[in-house]
Amino acid sequence: MQSSFPFVPESASTLSGEVDAIYFYISGVTIFFTLLISTVVIFFAIRYRRRNAFEIPRPIEGSTKLETLWSVIPLLIAMSIFVWGAKVYFAQYRPPKNAMEIYVVGKQWMWKFQHATGQREINELHVPVGQKVKLIMATEDVIHDVFVPAFRIKADVVPGKYTTEWFEATKPGRYHFFCAEYCGMNHSGMGGWVVVMEPTDFDNWLSGNANQMSPAAAGQQMFDSLGCVSCHGASGEGGRGPALVGVFGSQVVLNGGQKVSADEIYIRESILNPQAKIVSGFGPIMPSFQGQVNEEQLLQLVAYVKSLSTAKPETPTTKTPVATKPTVQQSNK
Numbered sequence: 001m002q003s004s005f006p007f008v009p010e011s012a013s014t015l016s017g018e019v020d021a022i023y024f025y026i027s028g029v030t031i032f033f034t035l036l037i038s039t040v041v042i043f044f045a046i047r048y049r050r051r052n053a054f055e056i057p058r059p060i061e062g063s064t065k066l067e068t069l070w071s072v073i074p075l076l077i078a079m080s081i082f083v084w085g086a087k088v089y090f091a092q093y094r095p096p097k098n099a100m101e102i103y104v105v106g107k108q109w110m111w112k113f114q115h116a117t118g119q120r121e122i123n124e125l126h127v128p129v130g131q132k133v134k135l136i137m138a139t140e141d142v143i144h145d146v147f148v149p150a151f152r153i154k155a156d157v158v159p160g161k162y163t164t165e166w167f168e169a170t171k172p173g174r175y176h177f178f179c180a181e182y183c184g185m186n187h188s189g190m191g192g193w194v195v196v197m198e199p200t201d202f203d204n205w206l207s208g209n210a211n212q213m214s215p216a217a218a219g220q221q222m223f224d225s226l227g228c229v230s231c232h233g234a235s236g237e238g239g240r241g242p243a244l245v246g247v248f249g250s251q252v253v254l255n256g257g258q259k260v261s262a263d264e265i266y267i268r269e270s271i272l273n274p275q276a277k278i279v280s281g282f283g284p285i286m287p288s289f290q291g292q293v294n295e296e297q298l299l300q301l302v303a304y305v306k307s308l309s310t311a312k313p314e315t316p317t318t319k320t321p322v323a324t325k326p327t328v329q330q331s332n333k
């Protein structure tokens, strides 16, 4: 699994080629100017050295042409690095909308993955080749970081919020991933393998592990057992809390009149800290569920709320979950 060029890891995602290209470009520019400037310094030091003790150098007037040139050329080079770098950065940090979503929870010192269809994995993640995959990531304890060198992706997993990263693998194989944020004694062992499979193999793998409840279904059970339903019936039954159908992905109007877009982070906050953003027309009566649900259960609750709005399948290779028509205006997020 070594690449032909020994200085970079194997290249196995749609982004890795461009990340390498910009890396080599910056390295090339750096090496070129380092050599050019040090050669010229040495050459001038010898060529224009003082030859006798009474020598007085000719006065130098300066040259506008030369100064313009050595300001404009570096500016253009620096801007090319900035523009190209920004382009790659945005491609990497804006997950595409049609991605297959996988929930990730890190804890000292292991990684737990759950597919939208319910399959769970520990320290190993199976994905199909040629499919955009978005990781929605949380941590039970301290900061961790998911780093897959072969895909050139790396993102922190931070307590109290969700972070995401995405990739599209370009060839089947096993790729090492690491925790890339020091997190205590067994940090160095906190890693595993991403297993990239042909789509048919992946479907077989999925159906061979199909006995687990989907996060959305588990979230619905949690929703019932916590008694959420008494205030928050999916379509507004109960009446004390806003209806949840169609909320996810919409623009929610708050009591203060401002709008927030209902994404995973908003849903999570509304469960743990309900007073932070109160929906217009409702009172501050919801209790916090901080401490009553762990990160995995939170993700399941979020998945359930999401399932009340997602009209598209989360995993394109399996059958469409029961979709409910959104009743609220959709955001263009």
Ligand code: CUA
Pocket: 106, 109, 143, 144, 145, 179, 180, 181, 182, 183, 184, 187, 188, 190
């Ligand atoms: Cu987890 Cu380092």
